[in-house]
Amino acid sequence: MTGSLAVTLRRALSQSDARVAAVTLAALLTFAVVVPIVVPGWREMPNLGAGAEPPSWAHPFGTDTLSRDLFARVAYGGRISLAIAGLAALLSLSIGTGIGLMAGYAGGVVDTLLMRFVDAALAVPRLFILLLMLAAWDRVPLPAFIAVLGLTGWFGTSRLVRAEVLRVRAEPFVAAAKNLGAGAARTIFRHLLPNVLGVVLVSAALSIGEVILLEAGLSFLGVGVQPPTPSWGAMVLDGRDALTTTPWTILFPGVAILVTVLAVNVLADALRAAFDPRSA
Amino acid sequence: MTPLLEVTELVKHFENGGGLLRAQHAIHAVNGVSFSIDRGETLALVGESGSGKTTVGKTVLRLLEPTSGSLRFDGTDLLAATRNELRTLRRRLQIVFQDPYGSLDPRMTVGASVAEGIEIHRLVPKAEIANRVGQLLTEVGLDPALAEKYPHEFSGGQRQRIGIARALAVDPDFIVLDEPVSALDVSVQAQIINLLLDLQRDRGLAYLFIGHDLGVVRHLAGRIAVMYFGRIVEIGSRDEVLERPRHPYTQALISAVPVPEPGSARTRIVLPGDPPSPLVQPSGCPFASRCFHPAKNATCASQRPLLRQLRGAEVACHHAE
Numbered sequence: 034m035t036g037s038l039a040v041t042l043r044r045a046l047s048q049s050d051a052r053v054a055a056v057t058l059a060a061l062l063t064f065a066v067v068v069p070i071v072v073p074g075w076r077e078m079p080n081l082g083a084g085a086e087p088p089s090w091a092h093p094f095g096t097d098t099l100s101r102d103l104f105a106r107v108a109y110g111g112r113i114s115l116a117i118a119g120l121a122a123l124l125s126l127s128i129g130t131g132i133g134l135m136a137g138y139a140g141g142v143v144d145t146l147l148m149r150f151v152d153a154a155l156a157v158p159r160l161f162i163l164l165l166m167l168a169a170w171d172r173v174p175l176p177a178f179i180a181v182l183g184l185t186g187w188f189g190t191s192r193l194v195r196a197e198v199l200r201v202r203a204e205p206f207v208a209a210a211k212n213l214g215a216g217a218a219r220t221i222f223r224h225l226l227p228n229v230l231g232v233v234l235v236s237a238a239l240s241i242g243e244v245i246l247l248e249a250g251l252s253f254l255g256v257g258v259q260p261p262t263p264s265w266g267a268m269v270l271d272g273r274d275a276l277t278t279t280p281w282t283i284l285f286p287g288v289a290i291l292v293t294v295l296a297v298n299v300l301a302d303a304l305r306a307a308f309d310p311r312s313a
Numbered sequence: 314m315t316p317l318l319e320v321t322e323l324v325k326h327f328e329n330g331g332g333l334l335r336a337q338h339a340i341h342a343v344n345g346v347s348f349s350i351d352r353g354e355t356l357a358l359v360g361e362s363g364s365g366k367t368t369v370g371k372t373v374l375r376l377l378e379p380t381s382g383s384l385r386f387d388g389t390d391l392l393a394a395t396r397n398e399l400r401t402l403r404r405r406l407q408i409v410f411q412d413p414y415g416s417l418d419p420r421m422t423v424g425a426s427v428a429e430g431i432e433i434h435r436l437v438p439k440a441e442i443a444n445r446v447g448q449l450l451t452e453v454g455l456d457p458a459l460a461e462k463y464p465h466e467f468s469g470g471q472r473q474r475i476g477i478a479r480a481l482a483v484d485p486d487f488i489v490l491d492e493p494v495s496a497l498d499v500s501v502q503a504q505i506i507n508l509l510l511d512l513q514r515d516r517g518l519a520y521l522f523i524g525h526d527l528g529v530v531r532h533l534a535g536r537i538a539v540m541y542f543g544r545i546v547e548i549g550s551r552d553e554v555l556e557r558p559r560h561p562y563t564q565a566l567i568s569a570v571p572v573p574e575p576g577s578a579r580t581r582i583v584l585p586g587d588p589p590s591p592l593v594q595p596s597g598c599p600f601a602s603r604c605f606h607p608a609k610n611a612t613c614a615s616q617r618p619l620l621r622q623l624r625g626a627e628v629a630c631h632h633a634e
Contacts, residue, residue: 205410206418206426208376209476212408213430213483214400223429227420309419 051303065111110263124183133194238301316349323382344543357534407480413472424460430483470501549626
């Protein structure tokens, strides 16, 4: 199975757009990891009162109204945003996939209870649930923030996975496996999970983009990443009033979000196709 | 000698609806079916769509739980078996499905599909699995090198061969063949039928062949059971049923088979109407509404005919003589 994973990755990366997306993501990650070490001054305000300065050799992305170097801030904010998006999406996908498999495979009462809970959870705006949960902290620690985002993001995924499980479970090959003596674990992990992974990957792409934007909104509302710690979303919202006068303050973090979401989507789509042997 | 498989008064109802606001309906798919199959024998179960023949096949394997009735396999009560006993028993009862596309996991190489039963029942040491899979593929007429390929790379006929290899992998005594050739081209059908006959001869397999094509059934079956509306209406040896059909429904089925000689005389019996609704059980003969038998009378509408032994066959018709 590990061998087939390597094959799948190689096949996904055989498409040029997927390669571009993978390289872009790798570059963004490197940028977010390395630049804050080399240029550590993301919280320094060397020239307070001078206002926002446009990009120059000293500050390639310019500075914000507090004279902080935006290059350093975009890089450091990348760490925060990418960590939040990646980990929260991973958490919500794992839970959503697990719950979806359980509901779809078990059926009956288990399915009814789980799906009615999901219905109820989806009926409440996610932002509202998040605000309620995050109100427990004065300053939300990052791990808690990630956990809360992950725990509120799996409802849609579980529905998608369940629907896909119901479709796959009706296929004769599942009956054949049962008749060969396959137990629940084997049926779920060898037959159902591989056949629903495509849906999970599409869900992953949507989820990462959603979390980046959600994190921005929550940070703006004061319950997410707290100043002076930057995140891409928080920076965009910070700069929104100065869009016409100092557009660079919003341009660079905005482009970073755009590029990330785009690259994740392209990569997820390539992976989804590569997981399906029929598309080879 | 006790038969390999003994099915007695098998009943399968599908509960439908039964929600808070809807009345519960039971679809009577199988209504008291009894038959037995000996080692190495083929019983064909024929009938139109909806007659319950596939449900019988799946219930016999307990892929569906029967509503009532008894199932004995090689002297063991299949319905009383515990989960573990059932798992062991299932090795000996296998199935080949109609749909060559849905019956193989698209995410598994065909080698992995064929190996699955071997792994579950630990039939050979791990190191020899690949070798065994190769033998099985060869046995069904495929190149062992194809084990690394995925199902979508094969034709319908090849996939059916793979499905057969998967069933053979656990060395069964009995295989339910659920319309295994009806989705295939005629030329490919013949190849698969010949393969099934060869395997039966070499391995002493018993088959329950489910189908509606009497031309195919003629090649495979030793005995034939004709199903209508969840019941067997006629059961007997192949020649008896095909050459001297006594039940009017069997006669109609046989008249629908194309005759290979142009111009040869044949009277086609076209049945009027549809089978009755499976939600309501008629009190009389379920075939009465479509019956063309000249002796049809009031008894047919009021009394359900039971299977009766007539020379060479059992027939459920008041006027079979």
